[in-house]
Amino acid sequence: MISKYFNRSVQSPVFPNILAGLISGLVCVTYSLSFAALIFSGSLSTHLSAGIYSALISATIVGIAVALKSSFTCAIAGPDSNTSAILALMASAIASQLSNAPSLLPTVWTMLVISSIVSGIFLIGLNYLQLGQFVRFIPYPVIGGFLAGAGWLIIRGGFVVTTGIALEFENFSALFHLSHLLHWLSAAGFALLLKLVLSRYNHYLVVPAFLLAGFVLTYLVLGSMGISLEQARAEDWLFSASSINQQESFTGLPSVLQIDWRVLWKEIPSLLAMMCVLALSTLLNATGLELISQQDIDINRELKTCGVANLAAGIGGGMVGFLSFNRSVLNRSAGATGRLSGIVASLFCAAFLFLGTEVIAFVPKPLLGGLLFYIGLNSLIEWLYNARKRLPTIEYTLIILILVIIAGSGFLQGVGAGLVIACLIFAVNYSRTPLIHSEMFGNNRPSNFERSFQQQRILRQQGQQIYILCLRGYIFFGTSNTFLNHVRDVLARAKTPIRYLVFDFHLINGLDSSAVSSFVKLRRFAQQQDLHLVFTHLPPELERQFIQNDCLKVEDDPICRRFPDLDRGIEWCEEQILKAIQLRRRRFLPLTLQIPELLMLSKEETRQFMSYLEPLQIPENHILFTPGAAADTLYFLENGQMSLLSQSTSGEPKRVRTLSSGTVLGEVEFYQDSVRLVSAIADKGSSLYCLSKQNLQAMQKNHPQLAAAFHQFIAHLLAERLFSSTHSNVEQQ
Incomplete structure (x- = not known):
C-alpha cells in the first residue's frame, strides 16, 4: 500500500x-x-x-x-x-x-x-x-x-x-x-x-x-x-x-x-x-x-x-x-x-x-x-x-476569564468554568429569542372548515374568543416564564373575553422540566378562569411529558384538548362558539332563502337565478369529483357536509377543506377553465345545486345583472379564502 x-x-x-x-x-x-x-x-x-x-x-x-x-x-x-x-x-x-x-x-x-x-x-x-x-x-x-x-x-x-x-x-x-x-x-x-x-x-x-x-x-x-x-x-x-x-x-x-x-x-x-x-x-x-x-x-x-x-x-x-x-x-x-x-x-x-x-x-x-x-x-x-x-465584548471577556483561571488555578478549572459560563451566556441570549413565532385571533385565522355565510359572520364577530399562539424553538427555563407572563398579560388586556387558548407546537424542538411546570401552572390558571387549552401538533414525547406531569389527562380532559394539527384545533373552538349561541340547533335554510342575502337579490331575481341551477342529492361517501376531472360545474351545498381531499407524499388522503351547509365548492377550477385538483367526497348525505358553464353563459346573456351579482359574490368568496390561506402559510414558515 x-x-x-x-x-x-x-x-x-x-x-x-x-x-x-x-x-x-x-x-x-x-x-x-x-x-x-x-x-x-x-x-x-x-x-x-x-x-x-x-x-x-x-x-x-x-x-x-x-x-x-x-x-x-x-x-x-x-x-x-x-x-x-x-x-x-x-x-x-x-x-x-x-x-x-x-x-x-x-x-x-x-x-x-x-x-x-x-x-x-x-x-x-x-x-x-x-x-x-x-x-x-x-x-x-x-x-x-x-x-x-x-x-x-x-x-x-x-x-x-x-x-x-x-x-x-x-x-x-x-x-x-x-x-x-x-x-x-x-x-x-x-x-x-x-x-x-x-x-x-x-x-x-x-x-x-x-x-x-x-x-x-x-x-x-x-x-x-x-x-x-x-x-x-x-x-x-x-x-x-x-x-x-x-x-x-x-x-x-x-x-x-x-x-x-x-x-x-x-x-x-x-x-x-x-x-x-x-x-x-x-x-x-x-x-x-x-x-x-x-x-x-x-x-x-x-x-x-x-x-x-x-x-x-x-x-x-x-x-x-x-x-x-x-x-x-x-x-x-x-x-x-x-x-x-x-x-x-x-x-x-x-x-x-x-x-x-x-x-x-x-x-x-x-x-x-x-x-x-x-x-x-x-x-x-x-x-x-x-x-x-x-469578537463581541462578552465573548472576548470570557476568553480573558478562562486565561486568568487557567493561569491561576489550572487548565481543567479554566476550561470547565469557561464551558459553564458559555452555556449560561447562550441560555441568556437564547431566552431573548421570541418563543412565539406568530399570534392571532380566531377571526383572523379561521379553520379550513367552510361554513355557511351566517356562521362565518358569527365567527368573525366572536372570533376574538380564540387566541392562537404558534410557538417555535426550544422551551426552557429561560423562555417559559416570560411566555407564561405574556399569555396572562394578553388575557388581562383583551377587550373581548378569551375562552380558548390554542398552542401550536409544530415548530417546537423540545422543552425542559421547567417549561412543563409553566404549562401546569397555565392549566391551573385556565381552570380558575374557565378557559380551554388546545394543543396542536403536539409531539409524542412532549405529550408524554404533559401527561406524566398532570398537564394533560389521557381521556375526558375538560380543560386541555389535543388535536393532530392547528386547523382541527381551531375548528373545534369554532364549533364550541357556535354551539354556545344555539346556532347548531336551528334547521338549515333552503338555498332559496340564502340566495337573496348572499347575492343581494329580490324575490323575483332569486326565482330567476334558481332557474339556472339543477338540484342534486348524493349519499354518504359519494365521490362528487376526482383530480383530473373536467371542472365544468360549480356547486352550492344546501345541506350536508363535503370534504375536499388531496393526496399527501405518503399516499394518504389529506384534508384541504371541509364545507358545511350554505357554502360553495369547485369555484376556483370552474373559473380557471382547468381540471379538478382535489377530490370531493360527501361526509354525509347532502343536497346540492349545480351551476354548469352552459347555464352561466345563458345567465350572462339573458340576465346580465344576475350574472354580475353572482361574479361579485364569487370574487368576495375567493378574497376570503385567499386571506385565510395567507395566514395559514405565514404560521407554517
Whole structure:
C-alpha cells in the first residue's frame, strides 16, 4: 500500500518535494525537541532523552501515516502545542507526586503511551460513529480561551526549559537574577525577533533560517567569550550531556512493575480533556487547510487517519500527534506538491531518532525556549489582541476569564468554568429569542372548515374568543416564564373575553422540566378562569411529558384538548362558539332563502337565478369529483357536509377543506377553465345545486345583472379564502 501511494506521489516533481520535505523535517525536529523539553522539564529534565525519543517516534509514525492518507496532499503531522501543553501539565502533576522516585520515568512514559493509544481509539470511534461534526459544538470563546491558556502554559514551559525555574510569583526574584535573566531574555529576544520578521516577511525559509542562525550565533558568542562546551553546560546554556547520553530502558518487567497506576488514575480528567482538544484541533486544522488549499477535505477521514496514526505511535512508544496547520502551510509554501514531501519530512525525523539523542546536548537551551516563547506568544497575540477586534465584548471577556483561571488555578478549572459560563451566556441570549413565532385571533385565522355565510359572520364577530399562539424553538427555563407572563398579560388586556387558548407546537424542538411546570401552572390558571387549552401538533414525547406531569389527562380532559394539527384545533373552538349561541340547533335554510342575502337579490331575481341551477342529492361517501376531472360545474351545498381531499407524499388522503351547509365548492377550477385538483367526497348525505358553464353563459346573456351579482359574490368568496390561506402559510414558515 505504501508503494502505491509513493508511486502516485512521485508523479509530481521529485526535487521540489524532497527540498520542501527537508525544510519541513528540520522544523519538525526542532518542534519535537521543544515539546519534549516542555514535557520533560524541571525534575524530569534528567530524563529528556525519553521525551525526545517519544516525540520523534510520534513525528515519524504519525507524520508518515498522515502524509499517506490525509485529504491534504502536503500534510505534515507530529506533536503540537495544544496537546503538548496538556501533556506537560500531566507530566508535571505526576512528577510533583513521585519526585525522583524510581517509578517516575516509567509512570510518565506510560502516561504518554496510554494518552496516544486511547486518543487514537477515540478518534477512530468518532469517525466510525460519524460524530466529527459534533466536536464543533464547543463554544468558540471556550476554544479561544483554551488556546490562549495553552499559549500561557507554553510560555511558562519556556521559562522552565531556559532557566529550570517555573514562572510563578514566588520565583520572580530568582528569575531576575543575572544568570537566569540572561537565559530567558535571550530566548524572549529570539521569539520577538522571529515574530517581527514573520509579520513582515512570511516566507517559508524564515523559520529554518532563524533556527540555523540561532544555533550558529550561540556558538559564535560562546567562542568569542572563550566559554567551553563543558562550561556552557554547567551554566545551563546547553543541555547536560551526562543526562542526555544515558540510554534508558522503558520496556521489560522491572519498568512495568514500577508504574504507579494510582497516580496515573488521577490524570484521567486531564486525559479526557486532551482527547477533546485533540479532536477539536484536528478538525480546526483540517478546516483551515481546506480554506488555504481551496480543496475539499474529508473531516471524518482526517479523524480516522489521525486515530490510526496515534494508535500506531502509542504502540511504538510515541506521544500524541496530529495534523499541523502551520507546518503543512510551510511545507506547501516551500514548493511541496505531493505526498512525497511529507514522507521525506517524517524520514528526516526518523534519521534523528536512529542517530540517537546525543545531538540535543549541542542544542542551545535559549533556542528551544525561544521557539516555545514564539509559539505561546503567537497564541496570546491571536486571542488577546486580534480577537478583541472581531469578537463581541462578552465573548472576548470570557476568553480573558478562562486565561486568568487557567493561569491561576489550572487548565481543567479554566476550561470547565469557561464551558459553564458559555452555556449560561447562550441560555441568556437564547431566552431573548421570541418563543412565539406568530399570534392571532380566531377571526383572523379561521379553520379550513367552510361554513355557511351566517356562521362565518358569527365567527368573525366572536372570533376574538380564540387566541392562537404558534410557538417555535426550544422551551426552557429561560423562555417559559416570560411566555407564561405574556399569555396572562394578553388575557388581562383583551377587550373581548378569551375562552380558548390554542398552542401550536409544530415548530417546537423540545422543552425542559421547567417549561412543563409553566404549562401546569397555565392549566391551573385556565381552570380558575374557565378557559380551554388546545394543543396542536403536539409531539409524542412532549405529550408524554404533559401527561406524566398532570398537564394533560389521557381521556375526558375538560380543560386541555389535543388535536393532530392547528386547523382541527381551531375548528373545534369554532364549533364550541357556535354551539354556545344555539346556532347548531336551528334547521338549515333552503338555498332559496340564502340566495337573496348572499347575492343581494329580490324575490323575483332569486326565482330567476334558481332557474339556472339543477338540484342534486348524493349519499354518504359519494365521490362528487376526482383530480383530473373536467371542472365544468360549480356547486352550492344546501345541506350536508363535503370534504375536499388531496393526496399527501405518503399516499394518504389529506384534508384541504371541509364545507358545511350554505357554502360553495369547485369555484376556483370552474373559473380557471382547468381540471379538478382535489377530490370531493360527501361526509354525509347532502343536497346540492349545480351551476354548469352552459347555464352561466345563458345567465350572462339573458340576465346580465344576475350574472354580475353572482361574479361579485364569487370574487368576495375567493378574497376570503385567499386571506385565510395567507395566514395559514405565514404560521407554517
